[in-house]
Amino acid sequence: METVLFTLGKFSVTLGYAIAGGVGLIGLLLVIMLIAAIRAGAARAQEAEEALDRSAAMERHIAGLMQVQSEMTGRVQSMSEMFGSRTAELSQMVNDRLDTTSQRVGQALQETRAKTDEGLNKLHERLAVIDRAQSTMTSLSSEIVSLQSILSNKQTRGAFGQGRMEAIVGDGLAPNAYSFQSTLSNGYRPDCLIIMPNDAPSLVIDAKFPLESWQRIASADNPEALRAAQSGFKQDIAVHVRAISEKYLIPGETQDTAFMFVPSESIFADIHEHFEDVVQRASRARVVIVSPALLMLSIQVIQALLRDVRMREQAHLIQKEVRELLADVGRLDERVKKLQTHFRQANDDIGEILTSTGKVTGRSKRIDEMDFEEPQRLAGE
Numbered sequence: 001m002e003t004v005l006f007t008l009g010k011f012s013v014t015l016g017y018a019i020a021g022g023v024g025l026i027g028l029l030l031v032i033m034l035i036a037a038i039r040a041g042a043a044r045a046q047e048a049e050e051a052l053d054r055s056a057a058m059e060r061h062i063a064g065l066m067q068v069q070s071e072m073t074g075r076v077q078s079m080s081e082m083f084g085s086r087t088a089e090l091s092q093m094v095n096d097r098l099d100t101t102s103q104r105v106g107q108a109l110q111e112t113r114a115k116t117d118e119g120l121n122k123l124h125e126r127l128a129v130i131d132r133a134q135s136t137m138t139s140l141s142s143e144i145v146s147l148q149s150i151l152s153n154k155q156t157r158g159a160f161g162q163g164r165m166e167a168i169v170g171d172g173l174a175p176n177a178y179s180f181q182s183t184l185s186n187g188y189r190p191d192c193l194i195i196m197p198n199d200a201p202s203l204v205i206d207a208k209f210p211l212e213s214w215q216r217i218a219s220a221d222n223p224e225a226l227r228a229a230q231s232g233f234k235q236d237i238a239v240h241v242r243a244i245s246e247k248y249l250i251p252g253e254t255q256d257t258a259f260m261f262v263p264s265e266s267i268f269a270d271i272h273e274h275f276e277d278v279v280q281r282a283s284r285a286r287v288v289i290v291s292p293a294l295l296m297l298s299i300q301v302i303q304a305l306l307r308d309v310r311m312r313e314q315a316h317l318i319q320k321e322v323r324e325l326l327a328d329v330g331r332l333d334e335r336v337k338k339l340q341t342h343f344r345q346a347n348d349d350i351g352e353i354l355t356s357t358g359k360v361t362g363r364s365k366r367i368d369e370m371d372f373e374e375p376q377r378l379a380g381e
Contacts, residue, residue: 161207161263162191168292169194172299177306184254188247194302196255197309204248204258210236214267237278245285257286259298265291
């Protein structure tokens with residue numbers, strides 16, 4: 001036991017010291033292990049307690065989840081029932097809507113078919129009208145061709161202008177206010193004579209317009225031909241104006257102005273626009289170029305003059321009627337005055353009657369106010 005094992009500085013470690021130290025070390029290790037075991041047991045106990053707490057909490061959580069699940073199950077069941085009823089209602093509503101829509105669609109189809117049939121009928125009617133119009137246009141085109149053939153002939157063209165002038169004059173004046181193809185004192189026969197009132201000279205209207213010269217202007221296809229046609233038109237107009245002035249302007253028998261009738265408004269406008277010198281030359285020769293509208297206006301003015309003359313011719317009759325009317329008014333005034341006198345006398349009589357009735361009424365009131373009971377009462381006493 002006293003055997004020295006090793007030396008630590010001045011201290012010598014023997015076998016006994018080594019054994020005692022080993023035993024102490026082992027004991028210390030045992031104590032440490034015991035403490036560690038105790039601590040581990042306490043930790044395991046605490047962990048077991050925490051595990052129990054966690055298990056309880058888990059059970060409570062699971063119970064809550066089960067309750068929520070049951071509630072969710074009830075809600076899902078109620079929602080399924082509600083969805084079932086709503087689905088049935090929706091299905092019924094959809095069926096009703098489909099039925100209504102089907103009825104409306106059927107009605108709309110019927111209305112559309114009726115409108116389509118009506119439109120087709122109207123279309124057939126319009127097509128028939130178009131067919132009639134086409135036939136009318138065909139006949140009109142043939143009439144235009146015939147009119148063109150008429151206008152291509154000088155005699156028939158003159159008859160056309162004469163006919164239009166006669167229609168305007170005949171529509172505006174009385175039959176005794178004009179005459180056609182009358183013979184003047186010099187032997188010439190103008191197309192129309194308008195008989196003016198108060199024995200005034202008649203107005204001459206000539207309807208022989210040189211239309212062929214104007215047609216040459218319209219058919220000119222180059223500047224040289226156009227200038228030649230315009231020059232020829234001016235010459236023809238000058239010749240015709242001079243003929244009217246020399247043949248139809250007779251002092252004391254006809255007016256000092258004559259009308260040259262142009263049977264077209266467009267030709268009249270072109271003459272005034274492009275041939276102003278022709279119009280001025282005719283005016284200096286006392287020949288007025290008139291269109292259908294101007295001739296109609298002149299006829300209306302002449303009609304107004306004739307009406308005024310007729311009124312002046314009847315003026316003495318009007319004056320006679322006015323004098324008789326004044327006499328009637330005088331007699332009416334005298335009779336009204338007599339009637340007024342009668343009314344005044346009747347008013348005076350009524351006043352006297354009212355005075356008498358007033359007196360009678362006063363006497364009646366005084367009689368009514370008298371007391372007749374007192375003498376009877378005294379007689380009874």
